[in-house]
Amino acid sequence: MARAKGKSHPHTPDGRYFVVDGRLWRLSNPELSEDERQRLVSDLMEARRAVRDAGEDADAKAEARKRVSTAKIALGERGPVWWDDGSPDYNRKLVSDTPYRQWFKALA
Structure with a gap:
């Protein structure tokens, strides 16, 4: 497909x-339940809005970017791969x- x-x-x-x-x-990792995936996507969108809304506040922007990264890792879009065949x-x-x-x- x-x-x-x-x-x-x-x-x-x-x-x-x-x-x-x-x-x-x-x-995203297809093994995530739909509820978990949706919760993580909501966290990601909220964190992205926080990056945008941080403006010139470097500390707030850094914290928001950390939240974006955490959500993307939890979704499987970053960090360790979610497949296990060694590819x-x-x-x-x-x-x-x-x-x-x-x-x-x-x-x-």
């Missing part, structure tokens, strides 16, 4: 990444520099 239903960005066949502007971005992480890499190159090229 190249695209998840209702999504505008292609998802890799293994469900680990989506692609934006030729770059891979790790998807490397290509998060934030250009698709053209990864084994997904041929798959992505075939989408065009």
